[in-house]
Amino acid sequence: MRAAGAVEAFLRREVPGGRVLLINNSGFGSYGRFPEPNLAHQLEMLDVNVRALVQLTGLLLPLLRERGGAVMNIASTASFQPTAFMATYGASKAFVLNWSLALNEELRGTNVRTLAVCPGATESEFDLRAGLAKGSVAKSLSMTSEEVVTMAFGALASGQALVVTGWKNKVSAFVGSFPARALVARFAAKVLARFRLKQVQR
Ligand SMILES: NC(=O)c1ccc[n+]([C@@H]2O[C@H](COP(=O)([O-])OP(=O)(O)OC[C@H]3O[C@@H](n4cnc5c(N)ncnc54)[C@H](OP(=O)(O)O)[C@@H]3O)[C@@H](O)[C@H]2O)c1
Numbered sequence: 442m443r444a445a446g447a448v449e450a451f452l453r454r455e456v457p458g459g460r461v462l463l464i465n466n467s468g469f470g471s472y473g474r475f476p477e478p479n480l481a482h483q484l485e486m487l488d489v490n491v492r493a494l495v496q497l498t499g500l501l502l503p504l505l506r507e508r509g510g511a512v513m514n515i516a517s518t519a520s521f522q523p524t525a526f527m528a529t530y531g532a533s534k535a536f537v538l539n540w541s542l543a544l545n546e547e548l549r550g551t552n553v554r555t556l557a558v559c560p561g562a563t564e565s566e567f568d569l570r571a572g573l574a575k576g577s578v579a580k581s582l583s584m585t586s587e588e589v590v591t592m593a594f595g596a597l598a599s600g601q602a603l604v605v606t607g608w609k610n611k612v613s614a615f616v617g618s619f620p621a622r623a624l625v626a627r628f629a630a631k632v633l634a635r636f637r638l639k640q641v642q643r
Contacts, residue, residue: 470530509552521617546630
């Protein structure tokens with residue numbers, strides 16, 4: 442809460458014009474049988490992976506709408522299916538993906554959009570922090586952070602709502618989800634706008 446307020450104050454003071462890009466990247470996972478290593482760790486994961494992302498976006502959205510811009514949400518290939526032995530992590534990333542796609546539909550017609558980025562295994566501190574021994578994931582299955590970032594910004598530039606990085610990850614995401622999620626998001630937005638949104642009373 443304080444961080445978002447400080448960021449907004451900084452942007453208004455030091456960078457009074459220009460579009461805003463919010464990247465919700467912070468996140469961590471944990472391998473094991475729920476609730477290993479302990480329940481507090483699982484709840485902290487939800488705080489970082491889900492709560493902080495909703496909070497930061499909610500607090501910065503007025504500024505984003507004022508100036509235009511984008512919100513890049515880092516999800517995962519884990520978003521596409523239940524992930525036993527990483528149950529909370531996978532579910533938190535499913536939230537990130539669906540929330541990002543839904544928000545993008547709500548923002549259609551405004552000067553703000555969202556992009557959900559779904560990397561698979563990527564060389565970083567992630568696996569070590571998640572409890573895996575060093576070198577547990579074969580390098581041939583991993584991408585570098587630079588590759589992921591390049592693809593993410595390419596997708597942002599071309600106006601995509603969702604990008605799964607790399608062909609191996611695309612295959613895994615495709616197998617994990619029928620039909621294509623971005624299309625489902627578009628269809629659901631149209632149905633909800635027509636049959637629910639008009640009934641809202643505030
Ligand atoms: N690496 C992968 O295989 C992979 C695959 C799919 C998706 N992702 C996602 O990619 C994003 C970036 O992860 P990464 O691969 O770059 O891993 P990383 O090297 O471990 O970086 C994780 C980032 O999240 C922050 N973070 C972790 N725990 C936090 C906490 N409790 N409170 C606040 N900040 C915290 C870290 O900040 P500090 O360094 O300051 O602690 C760091 O900036 C995450 O959302 C992750 O879920 C990673």
